[in-house]
Amino acid sequence: MKTMRIHDRLFELFITEEQINKRITELSIQIIKDYADKMPVFISVLNGSFIFTTEIVKRFPYNCEVDFIKVSSYVGISSSGNVSLIANSIKADLNNRYIIILEDIIDTGLTIKNLLNDLSKYSPKKISIATLLFKPEVFKFNDEIKIDYIGFNIKNEFVVGYGLDYNGLGRNYLDIYKLKEI
Numbered sequence: 001m002k003t004m005r006i007h008d009r010l011f012e013l014f015i016t017e018e019q020i021n022k023r024i025t026e027l028s029i030q031i032i033k034d035y036a037d038k039m040p041v042f043i044s045v046l047n048g049s050f051i052f053t054t055e056i057v058k059r060f061p062y063n064c065e066v067d068f069i070k071v072s073s074y075v076g077i078s079s080s081g082n083v084s085l086i087a088n089s090i091k092a093d094l095n096n097r098y099i100i101i102l103e104d105i106i107d108t109g110l111t112i113k114n115l116l117n118d119l120s121k122y123s124p125k126k127i128s129i130a131t132l133l134f135k136p137e138v139f140k141f142n143d144e145i146k147i148d149y150i151g152f153n154i155k156n157e158f159v160v161g162y163g164l165d166y167n168g169l170g171r172n173y174l175d176i177y178k179l180k181e182i
Protein backbone atom coordinates (compact mmCIF):
# COMPACT_ATOMS: atom_id res chain seq x y z
CA MET A 1 0.00 0.00 0.00
CA LYS A 2 1.33 3.40 -1.04
CA THR A 3 2.21 5.51 1.98
CA MET A 4 3.64 8.97 2.57
CA ARG A 5 4.82 11.04 5.48
CA ILE A 6 3.62 14.53 6.38
CA HIS A 7 5.24 16.18 9.39
CA ASP A 8 5.24 13.48 12.09
CA ARG A 9 2.52 11.24 10.65
CA LEU A 10 2.28 8.39 8.16
CA PHE A 11 -0.62 8.29 5.70
CA GLU A 12 -1.79 5.50 3.39
CA LEU A 13 -3.51 5.67 0.01
CA PHE A 14 -7.29 5.68 0.47
CA ILE A 15 -9.18 7.03 -2.57
CA THR A 16 -7.44 7.41 -5.93
CA GLU A 17 -7.73 10.42 -8.22
CA GLU A 18 -9.41 8.15 -10.77
CA GLN A 19 -12.11 7.10 -8.29
CA ILE A 20 -12.62 10.73 -7.26
CA ASN A 21 -12.99 11.95 -10.83
CA LYS A 22 -15.48 9.22 -11.64
CA ARG A 23 -17.56 10.10 -8.58
CA ILE A 24 -17.41 13.85 -9.25
CA THR A 25 -18.70 13.24 -12.76
CA GLU A 26 -21.65 11.34 -11.26
CA LEU A 27 -22.37 14.16 -8.80
CA SER A 28 -22.12 16.71 -11.60
CA ILE A 29 -24.71 14.88 -13.66
CA GLN A 30 -27.11 15.20 -10.71
CA ILE A 31 -26.26 18.88 -10.17
CA ILE A 32 -26.75 19.64 -13.87
CA LYS A 33 -30.12 17.87 -13.80
CA ASP A 34 -31.22 19.92 -10.79
CA TYR A 35 -29.72 23.32 -11.68
CA ALA A 36 -29.17 23.64 -15.44
CA ASP A 37 -31.72 26.44 -15.85
CA LYS A 38 -31.44 28.00 -12.38
CA MET A 39 -28.24 30.05 -12.67
CA PRO A 40 -26.93 28.78 -9.32
CA VAL A 41 -24.27 30.42 -7.17
CA PHE A 42 -21.59 27.92 -6.21
CA ILE A 43 -20.06 28.93 -2.90
CA SER A 44 -16.74 27.25 -2.31
CA VAL A 45 -15.62 26.80 1.29
CA LEU A 46 -11.90 27.53 1.39
CA ASN A 47 -9.25 26.44 1.81
CA GLY A 48 -9.94 22.74 1.40
CA SER A 49 -12.53 22.90 -1.38
CA PHE A 50 -10.47 24.55 -4.08
CA ILE A 51 -9.82 21.41 -6.15
CA PHE A 52 -13.32 19.99 -5.66
CA THR A 53 -14.74 23.37 -6.69
CA THR A 54 -12.73 23.41 -9.90
CA GLU A 55 -13.83 19.91 -10.81
CA ILE A 56 -17.53 20.60 -10.16
CA VAL A 57 -17.62 24.01 -11.81
CA LYS A 58 -15.79 22.93 -14.96
CA ARG A 59 -18.39 20.20 -15.49
CA PHE A 60 -21.33 22.64 -15.22
CA PRO A 61 -21.93 23.87 -18.78
CA TYR A 62 -24.57 26.54 -18.06
CA ASN A 63 -24.59 30.02 -16.57
CA CYS A 64 -23.60 30.09 -12.92
CA GLU A 65 -21.66 32.23 -10.46
CA VAL A 66 -18.75 31.07 -8.33
CA ASP A 67 -17.89 32.68 -5.03
CA PHE A 68 -15.68 31.88 -2.07
CA ILE A 69 -15.89 31.90 1.68
CA LYS A 70 -13.11 31.08 4.10
CA VAL A 71 -13.61 29.21 7.36
CA SER A 72 -11.39 27.21 9.62
CA SER A 73 -12.02 24.90 12.57
CA TYR A 74 -9.21 22.36 12.43
CA VAL A 75 -5.94 22.58 14.30
CA GLY A 76 -3.74 19.53 13.66
CA ILE A 77 -5.91 16.44 13.25
CA SER A 78 -9.01 17.33 15.27
CA SER A 79 -11.72 19.94 15.02
CA SER A 80 -11.35 22.81 17.46
CA GLY A 81 -15.15 22.96 17.50
CA ASN A 82 -14.70 26.66 17.09
CA VAL A 83 -15.66 27.71 13.61
CA SER A 84 -14.35 31.04 12.57
CA LEU A 85 -15.44 32.82 9.46
CA ILE A 86 -12.09 34.21 8.44
CA ALA A 87 -13.07 36.04 5.34
CA ASN A 88 -16.33 36.55 3.57
CA SER A 89 -15.73 37.89 0.11
CA ILE A 90 -19.15 37.08 -1.33
CA LYS A 91 -19.89 39.37 -4.22
CA ALA A 92 -22.92 37.73 -5.79
CA ASP A 93 -26.37 39.03 -4.94
CA LEU A 94 -27.77 35.99 -3.14
CA ASN A 95 -31.29 37.29 -2.68
CA ASN A 96 -33.73 34.78 -4.20
CA ARG A 97 -30.88 32.74 -5.71
CA TYR A 98 -30.08 29.03 -5.68
CA ILE A 99 -26.92 28.48 -3.66
CA ILE A 100 -24.85 25.31 -3.84
CA ILE A 101 -22.27 25.13 -1.07
CA LEU A 102 -19.17 23.18 -2.10
CA GLU A 103 -17.40 21.52 0.84
CA ASP A 104 -14.33 19.30 0.85
CA ILE A 105 -15.44 17.34 3.90
CA ILE A 106 -18.24 17.39 6.46
CA ASP A 107 -17.28 16.00 9.82
CA THR A 108 -19.30 17.11 12.89
CA GLY A 109 -21.30 19.48 10.69
CA LEU A 110 -20.57 22.51 12.83
CA THR A 111 -18.96 24.42 9.97
CA ILE A 112 -21.85 23.79 7.62
CA LYS A 113 -24.40 24.67 10.30
CA ASN A 114 -22.74 28.04 10.88
CA LEU A 115 -22.50 28.66 7.17
CA LEU A 116 -26.17 27.87 6.65
CA ASN A 117 -27.06 30.35 9.39
CA ASP A 118 -24.87 33.03 7.84
CA LEU A 119 -26.01 32.46 4.26
CA SER A 120 -29.70 32.33 5.10
CA LYS A 121 -29.42 35.99 6.12
CA TYR A 122 -29.03 36.83 2.43
CA SER A 123 -32.55 35.44 1.74
CA PRO A 124 -31.61 32.92 -0.96
CA LYS A 125 -34.32 30.87 -2.64
CA LYS A 126 -32.67 27.59 -1.69
CA ILE A 127 -29.36 26.38 -0.27
CA SER A 128 -28.04 22.95 -1.27
CA ILE A 129 -24.91 21.28 -0.03
CA ALA A 130 -22.37 19.24 -2.00
CA THR A 131 -19.47 17.62 -0.19
CA LEU A 132 -16.74 15.41 -1.55
CA LEU A 133 -16.39 13.51 1.75
CA PHE A 134 -18.84 12.91 4.58
CA LYS A 135 -18.32 11.28 7.99
CA PRO A 136 -21.84 10.05 8.92
CA GLU A 137 -20.66 8.58 12.25
CA VAL A 138 -19.69 11.97 13.65
CA PHE A 139 -22.23 14.23 11.94
CA LYS A 140 -24.38 15.84 14.64
CA PHE A 141 -27.20 17.41 12.65
CA ASN A 142 -29.05 14.53 10.95
CA ASP A 143 -32.43 15.92 12.02
CA GLU A 144 -31.71 19.45 10.80
CA ILE A 145 -29.41 19.39 7.82
CA LYS A 146 -29.72 17.43 4.59
CA ILE A 147 -26.55 16.90 2.60
CA ASP A 148 -27.77 16.88 -0.99
CA TYR A 149 -24.72 15.57 -2.87
CA ILE A 150 -22.14 13.30 -1.22
CA GLY A 151 -19.01 12.05 -2.97
CA PHE A 152 -17.90 9.41 -0.48
CA ASN A 153 -19.11 8.40 2.97
CA ILE A 154 -16.06 7.63 5.10
CA LYS A 155 -15.43 6.43 8.65
CA ASN A 156 -14.21 8.73 11.38
CA GLU A 157 -10.65 8.90 10.13
CA PHE A 158 -8.35 11.78 9.32
CA VAL A 159 -7.70 12.27 5.62
CA VAL A 160 -5.43 14.50 3.53
CA GLY A 161 -4.97 15.29 -0.14
CA TYR A 162 -7.26 16.67 -2.83
CA GLY A 163 -7.31 20.06 -1.09
CA LEU A 164 -7.25 18.73 2.47
CA ASP A 165 -4.24 19.44 4.65
CA TYR A 166 -2.49 18.28 7.77
CA ASN A 167 -1.07 21.40 9.40
CA GLY A 168 -0.66 23.15 6.08
CA LEU A 169 0.73 20.30 3.99
CA GLY A 170 -0.86 17.71 1.69
CA ARG A 171 -3.37 19.85 -0.21
CA ASN A 172 -1.60 19.33 -3.54
CA TYR A 173 -1.86 15.52 -3.69
CA LEU A 174 -4.59 14.39 -6.06
CA ASP A 175 -5.21 11.07 -4.34
CA ILE A 176 -6.74 11.05 -0.86
CA TYR A 177 -4.73 9.46 1.94
CA LYS A 178 -5.82 8.45 5.43
CA LEU A 179 -3.90 8.53 8.66
CA LYS A 180 -2.21 5.19 9.22
CA GLU A 181 -2.88 3.58 12.60
CA ILE A 182 0.41 2.78 14.28
Ligand code: 5GP
Nearest residue numbers: 074106107108109110111157158159164165
Ligand atom coordinates in the same frame (compact mmCIF):
# COMPACT_ATOMS: atom_id res chain seq x y z
P1 5GP B 1 -16.88 20.10 10.83
O1 5GP B 1 -17.22 21.51 11.20
O2 5GP B 1 -17.90 19.45 9.92
O3 5GP B 1 -16.61 19.26 12.05
O4 5GP B 1 -15.49 20.13 10.11
C1 5GP B 1 -15.38 20.55 8.84
C2 5GP B 1 -13.99 21.05 8.52
O5 5GP B 1 -12.98 20.40 9.30
C3 5GP B 1 -13.66 20.74 7.09
O6 5GP B 1 -14.04 21.79 6.23
C4 5GP B 1 -12.16 20.53 7.14
O7 5GP B 1 -11.50 21.77 7.00
C5 5GP B 1 -11.90 19.99 8.52
N1 5GP B 1 -11.82 18.51 8.54
C6 5GP B 1 -12.75 17.65 9.00
N2 5GP B 1 -12.34 16.37 8.87
C7 5GP B 1 -11.12 16.43 8.30
C8 5GP B 1 -10.17 15.42 7.89
O8 5GP B 1 -10.35 14.19 8.00
N3 5GP B 1 -9.02 15.89 7.32
C9 5GP B 1 -8.75 17.21 7.16
N4 5GP B 1 -7.60 17.53 6.60
N5 5GP B 1 -9.61 18.19 7.53
C10 5GP B 1 -10.79 17.78 8.09
